Amino acid sequence: MPKLSEAAIEKRKELIESAARELFIKQGFHATSMRDIAKDAGVSLGNLYNYYETKDAIFESIVEKYLEVIDERLREMFASIDEPLEPESLRRLGEMAGELVNNHSDFWLLMYIDVLEFQNRHFRKMFDGLSQRFRKVFGPKFKEAEKRGDLRTGVDPGSVFTAAYMQFFNYFLVEKLFGGNRHLGVSDEQALNSLTKIFAYGTLSDKKMASFKKKVASKGIA
Amino acid sequence: MPKLSEAAIEKRKELIESAARELFIKQGFHATSMRDIAKDAGVSLGNLYNYYETKDAIFESIVEKYLEVIDERLREMFASIDEPLEPESLRRLGEMAGELVNNHSDFWLLMYIDVLEFQNRHFRKMFDGLSQRFRKVFGPKFKEAEKRGDLRTGVDPGSVFTAAYMQFFNYFLVEKLFGGNRHLGVSDEQALNSLTKIFAYGTLSDKKMASFKKKVASKGIA
DNA sequence: GAATAAAAAACGGACGTTCATTTTTATTGT
């Protein structure tokens, strides 16, 4: 049998990794055996080792490819956002986060596996310097918004966008994976509205806000 | 040997569970063997089964007790909060969340183990109906704040407090366990300040806020 | 028949659990 084409090899790997991914997600990394993977992939046990050196290598390959998929989705998300700090944009960011979580919940399960088994070695890059990345993507837009005077003084656009991003993702992750059914007490739609409004307007009334600001000023708190 | 006193049994269990907890956290549930636990606890392998029916039962007992500890800490936290919607209170909530995460990061690792191995069976209760629980704890305070006119119209105090609680915890968890070193781009202190201000004031300038509200009103969006 | 893929068998070790045995100690009788 002559050497398989690169494409054929890749196809075989896809098959194996797809089976492995489902198993890892369903029952965890250690609870999934190479025999399980071989069976679900329709491949012999020994043959797995023609494609991967170790079981860890399968996990790593899966994560590597999945990270690219998610990165691409995130790039699409950000590319579709014109004015990142407009309330409508934040609301849409939240919607898209919800879709990403619901369509790819296995991705985050893999991340939790990584946290537990590998100290999040493979997923760290998702969080490391997150706000700086947003500043790179939206820097000009942030500047424009500041120049227009859209933002309250002292508000750092990068931090705000990052915080909103995290809040939305965390909301849907808790709903999807942690059993918090309607943990904000309202539907997803209403939760998105509430969170968007919080980021836009805050929660205090004008009256209260004024009195609080005075207090802060008199105390000299930042 | 007659039956050990209840206290003696409990002490022995503490010993076992303390060893098991550390191992589970360090290397995960499946990667930790009963032999590991026995060795670290200074107990024979077989003797473990005089105290627990199965390995799962050890995990469950650990979680049960840890949940009580954390619940108690949370109760203390909430009890120390007089006016839950005051910015100073939210800021303190954030600080306390940070301490809880940093002093008990193993608790959340156990939660991720639970998500992966047991579909979060044991930790669900932490999120299920979360905002309702806050409404139970702070209901009267929420009502008072609303009566005083502290809150912007349309703002639901329960959702707000829950959202802030989630945001703070998530912030510190990402910092501690997911490798997001300064993922908001600023120090923990500054992050707490920023997040508190977002929840209090929002991010938009008065001018922008007014124009946006007009737009919303004309479009009839909620 | 040479080369490569795929399958099968085999390896040594580790797993959770059980169990026959030994050790320990709270109670009892003195």
Add this chain to the structure above:
DNA sequence: ACAATAAAAATGAACGTCCGTTTTTTATTC
């Protein structure tokens, strides 16, 4: 106070199974 006793606790070897990986064998294609 103390030794005898009996019941419970502690032990570690053993069980059967499964693990990740390696090696050997078989099948397939040129």
